[in-house]
Amino acid sequence: MSEFDQYNTNQIVEDDKNHFLHPWQYFDSFKEEGALPIAKAEGAYIYDTDGNKMLDAIGGMWCTNIGLGREDMVEAIADQVRQMAYANPMVDMTNIPAGQLAKKLAELAPGDLNHVFLSCGGSTAVDTAFRLIHFYQNCRGLHDKKHIIARKEAYHGSTYAAMSIGGKKADHVKEFDYITDTIHHISTPYYYRAPEGLSEEEYTDTLIKEFEDKIEELGGAGKVAAFFAEPIMGSGGVIVPPKGYIQRMWETCKANDILYVSDEVVTAFGRVGHWFASEDVFAIQPDIITSAKGLTSGYQPLGATIFSDGIWDVIAASGKGRYFAHGFTYSGHPVACRAALKNIEIIEDEKILEHVREVGPYFQQELEKLVDLPIVGEVRGKNFMICIENVANKQTKELFAEELDIGRWITDEAAKRGVLVRPIGHLNVLSPPIILTKEQVDHIVSTLRESIEAVMLDLEKQGLWSDLSKSA
Structure with a gap:
């Protein structure tokens, strides 16, 4: 007798069709085919x-x-559930795995990215970055510095702000609404479909010029808060940027006091051979890195927004009674954080x-x-x-x-x-x-x-x- 004989596939599919609304579900075909x-x-x-x-x-x-089904991950997660399945993360309470993970991520992240906000996945990590950026600029007294620039065909998540920052045309269906007054999109760095006859360097020149023109169009550097970019675009088609593009976009951000957000939800934790791609592959030092996915290898839902000392020094300074009014019931969830710590340990130990x-x-x-x-x-x-x-x-x-x-x-x-x-x-x-x-x-x-x-x-x-x- 097979272990799969216990399942009634037809009933499982029927129950799923009738009750589970799936991400990106096509209503007409799903009704017929199911999952x-x-x-x-x-x-x-x-x-x-x-x-x-x-x-x-x-x-x-x-x-x-x-990979899935690892007993060492099972044991780490089970041990944490036995010890403490949940702890309140708000204000002045913490838990041991959350603190340990924040420290470890600060050690692995490039440069002075020493501060970590833990959430529930990639979308919430991006939403947190979005809110952190506005918080930071307001703390600086730069209340007009609100505009966000991202790329067409970029994917940054499916929460309201994250989907608005993303520029995938196919994802911006007409039945949903999006933030359009302060979020803007420039061209995909897609050399395969670049205008005929341009070298990579020449193509990059046109993309940098477009970015600079967009900054001016929005009122100059005093109006633009941040630029969001995946080092290698994922769901937009695994677009590897042309030579020099990432570094020159970063340099343009630095020259205009614009925060550079590197969305490493996909590229971090080994997918391209490094803990993070920003510095090790593209030689840049972002102000914020968002991550999830490979952080726990899918064993638990967890996202991390990792940000610089420079941002921390501004938001934590002065302003008596100032507090960061943002968070989630499951921020720093001890079981998810323990899974991430074990995942990182496995990646290290097994090289x-x-x-x-x-x-x-x-x-x-x-x-x-x-x-x-x-x-x-x-x-x-x-x-x-x-x-x-x-x-x-x-x-x-x-x-x-x-x-x-x-x-x-x-x-x-x-x-x-x-x-x-x-x-x-x-x-x-x-x-x-x-x-x-x-x-x-x-x-x-x-x-x-x-x-x-x-x-x-x-x-x-x-x-x-x-x-x-x-x-x-």
């Missing part, structure tokens, strides 16, 4: 309620960094960052070989954060018709073969657990090749696309 019920996870693999085993090349949601710097380039290199396929326009990313951009015409970079949902088509073919990849429109994104072996990498790459070839064959059979290389 895939996951019952078990071990390492890089997940199992549905029918016992089907799949290699999770999505990594949960960019987050299951050390997982070194593993990523060894196997990550192999993952990237092998996936890049898929560009020999007629519909793969570009493979981009860094280490265990990769995107495949599918196009109908490699010469013109023309996209497939949106209704074909080419990314989903490829994802479905890969799922039939036991590998889960994430579809985002015409893209397929991979963010697997960062403990993958080279053998697992090979399995993902060969499965994707078979899946893309199967989709191309179906497209040709249905008269939806033709391989131009055959007639060349």
